[in-house]
Amino acid sequence: MSSFPQKPKVYEAKRLAPGQVIAINGRGGDPAWQSANVLTDFSFPWTQRTAPTTEFRALWDERRLVFRFDVVDDDVVLGDGADAKEKVIGSDRVEIFFSTGPELNPYYGLEMDPRGEVLDYEARHHRQMNWAWSCEGLTVQASRTVSGYLVEGSIARSTLAKLGCLHQEEKGYYLRAGLYRAEFSHDPAGGPVIEDWMSWVDPQVPTPDFHVPTSFGEIRLVG
Numbered sequence: 001m002s003s004f005p006q007k008p009k010v011y012e013a014k015r016l017a018p019g020q021v022i023a024i025n026g027r028g029g030d031p032a033w034q035s036a037n038v039l040t041d042f043s044f045p046w047t048q049r050t051a052p053t054t055e056f057r058a059l060w061d062e063r064r065l066v067f068r069f070d071v072v073d074d075d076v077v078l079g080d081g082a083d084a085k086e087k088v089i090g091s092d093r094v095e096i097f098f099s100t101g102p103e104l105n106p107y108y109g110l111e112m113d114p115r116g117e118v119l120d121y122e123a124r125h126h127r128q129m130n131w132a133w134s135c136e137g138l139t140v141q142a143s144r145t146v147s148g149y150l151v152e153g154s155i156a157r158s159t160l161a162k163l164g165c166l167h168q169e170e171k172g173y174y175l176r177a178g179l180y181r182a183e184f185s186h187d188p189a190g191g192p193v194i195e196d197w198m199s200w201v202d203p204q205v206p207t208p209d210f211h212v213p214t215s216f217g218e219i220r221l222v223g
Helices: 030-033 082-091 157-163
Strands: 012-016 054-060 062-074 095-099 106-110 118-124 128-131 139-144 148-156 167-169 172-185 194-199 217-222
Touching: 030 054, 062 095, 062 157, 082 106, 082 118, 106 139, 106 148, 118 139, 139 194, 148 157
Parallel strands: 012 054, 012 217
Antiparallel strands: 054 062, 062 148, 095 106, 095 172, 106 118, 118 128, 139 148, 167 172, 172 194, 172 217
C-alpha cells in the first residue's frame, strides 16, 4: 500500500479575528475571506493539459473550520438523479477528504457540486465505502458565477475531533486532508460526458484515483 508522504504539502489556515463570524451563503462576499491564504496549485495528474483556475481558502476559530472553493469553469456539468449521491457523482464538483491517519482507516469524503448538493461518506482503504454515513455539523452553500461556480462550507471542529481527524502536535492542530476537483465537460459530438480529475497533491499513481494516501497533504491551523 502507498504511504502518506514524508514531507506533505501544507496549506496554512489562518485563525479568524476575535468576534469575526463568516456567514456561509455560497456567495463568498464576506470581508473576512480577504485574510485567508489562497491555494491555487491544482493540476491534472493524469492529463497533459493546462488546469483551469481553482482557488481554495480556509479559516478557523474555536468552533469550526470554514472553507471556500472558487472555480473557473466555462462548461458546468450538472448530473441528474433521484438523490444527492446520483446528482453529485454526475456533476462537476469540488472535494475534501479528511483522514484519521496515513493508513486511511478510516477517512471521510465531502464532495460538493455547483448546486450545493453534497455527497458525504466514510471509507476505508481501498474504496470500502459507507455511503450511509452523514457528516454531523456540516453546512454547504454554493452559487453559479460569471466564470464558473463557488462553494462555501463550514464543519464543526467538534466533529473533526470526534472523527479522529483533528490531530494535535506541539505547534498546534492540523488535518490530513486531500483537496480535489472533478472537471467534467460536455462532448461536442454528443457522446458521454468527458470526465477529468484535478488534485492539489499529485498522487503519483498511474490511473485516476484520489482514494490513496499519497493524494493527501496537511491543512495546518495557524494563528
